[in-house]
Amino acid sequence: MTPPEYILSTLEALKKPIQMENIGNTPLEDAIYGKVMSKKFRKLKAGDDAVRLTK
Numbered sequence: 001m002t003p004p005e006y007i008l009s010t011l012e013a014l015k016k017p018i019q020m021e022n023i024g025n026t027p028l029e030d031a032i033y034g035k036v037m038s039k040k041f042r043k044l045k046a047g048d049d050a051v052r053l054t055k
Contacts, residue, residue, distance in 0.1 A: 023031040033054060037046060
């Protein structure tokens with residue numbers, strides 16, 4: 001794949017709409033915090049200071 005082809009394929013992929021996740025009645029801040037602090041997102045356990053600062 002040449003660089004121009006790669007750029008064009010990336011731009012085509014970015015044109016596709018993304019699927020929004022339904023968070024229901026959860027406040028946006030709490031939904032973001034839940035995603036960022038989830039084990040799937042992090043590699044290591046967050047310390048107490050990290051949790052306190054993130055909230």
